[in-house]
Amino acid sequence: MDTNYDLEETSNLLICTACGTQLPTTDRIALATCFICDDPRQYTPPSGQAFTTLAEIRTSHKNEFHPYRPGHQSASDDNVMISITTAPKFAIGQRAILIITPKGNVLWDCLTLLDEDTVKEIKELGGLSAIVISHPHYYSTHVEWANAFDCPVYLAFEDKQWIARTSERQVFLKDVEYDIPEVGGPNKTVKAIKLGGHFPGSLVLLHEDKLLIADTLMTTPSGMANWEVDALGKPRVRPKRANTFSFMWSIPNMIPLGVDDIVRMWDILKEHDFTSTHGAFLGQDIEDGDIKARVLQSMQIQVKAMGYGQHLFLHLF
Template identity: 65%
Template sequence: MSPYNLNETESLLVCVACGTQFPTSDRNTLKTCLICDDPRQYIPPPQQSFTTLADIRSKHKNTFTPFPNNPSLISISTTPKLAIGQRAILVKTPAGNILWDCLTLVDEDTVSEIKENHGGLHGIVISHPHYYSTHVEWADAFNCPVYLAVEDKQWVVRTSEKQVFLDGGKTETPIEIGGVDTGIKVIKLGGHFPGSLTLLYSSNLLIADTLMTTPSAISNFSVNALSEPRTRPKGVNTYAFMWSIPNYIPLSANEIIRMWGILKEYDFAATYGAFEWQNVEGDDVKGRVLQSMQIQTRYMGYGEHPFLHTLF
């Protein structure tokens, strides 16, 4: 196999809104982005527009930020903000490294940083199509597989032999590197997209926006303005469960309850969402997921639903 050439595909068109790379450089043939035309996403005004990886590389860079309370996780973000603005998370295991979600920008500095300072990259897991970005470029740069949900295959616009589509009949997929178990479990919850994924590693649940972390999730309710002790107010949520995040369309009560039926079987003490501020840690995190599901169910008009009496 010939070495990956970072510059070979830098003229391919990239959607400005979502950061997805398409397999063409011809602006006359690519006039819209199927991911942004889907009602879960949107096209910003004034119109659909495209850029290239070459242009992105001239204006942006990736930054690496270790998680303060978790040495096995490193956040990777693009500055200034690019497209949706999500972060990727490098998950470091004794068996090797897995990238959770993906960024559009991949360049020599990023590849060098991961290979030389973090032990390389051995696989990529992407939560849902809004973060498909340039995952084929990443997979080629590191010669590694990229795991996607088969239910969401219709939104793949660049194909590659490195793409591995997770079985539609499986809720849980352990991730191995060279036949060695990493300890990572990919859990398919659905909801936002039919195949929306989460990743569980060492009691850390990486959720992207399969569970959408809300601003009240990070509120300090432990003290009041005079630093006096207090408790978290009743009825304040930590997560929302959305079919479309930017267009504010919630999931149905039945879908939320189905998702809990899967998630209740797993233990976790932290969730890490798609953006830098979306870190929720503590022994009560799993209970806060259930409480948030019950809050949303109640205010969608199901005040008498038996699910509201489900206990953690």
């Protein structure tokens, strides 16, 4: 079990260049494939399987911090979200989101690269009280992160088989909903919600009225489109036939979820209110008081397109 952090001690463990997962070995001869990329939800690139190390990544990459403030939030508000990305892009290229609250900070999802500059920057922002990761494709080097910040990392129990490195810091969530206790108290503000779908335990994170969705709900180009005005500059209404999200079993291999999974996801999510969504990649932020309705609408579009034109789910409002 890994519980202590040494910036150099694990710097030569092998890391898959396709998905960014750190594996518990330095033996390039013994390790020929990545078990996560061999799964049909992921893939091995046409160039073939390849591995690197944190030591190598640190010489060519750096993490960048991108503050995000919702349109209604002032610069003096205590609750802030900061996206963290790696440049140049490494592996899948997802962002991690640092949620800063008066009770402590939570990191949503994780990046492979962890270096001295990143540790210093986050500690100056108050450190981490907890890490929550949406699904196995973003497990990356989460043991390194949890050890560096001396905090627990929350993962779905259903996805435990995808753990590459084990640690006493890993907490496996069995419940559908879980308030993160490290930033809890009377006004619990950070809640992990297990929707499943992409993976059996795929999570979203609700922070006040913000829903961090990773790719449990995949933000689409149509979802990010500007429907406010037409070509003549006149106001327009977003067309109902336009989706905002897709619901995928495999994103890179374009395999959609089945209708039963989609309906089950809505049955869980419908109990929660939110006015913005924040996707897996930088810039995938949508602020809209009707965003919950857009989730349902997107689900109904996909269910109908999959051939279930008479499904009762299409009659929900």
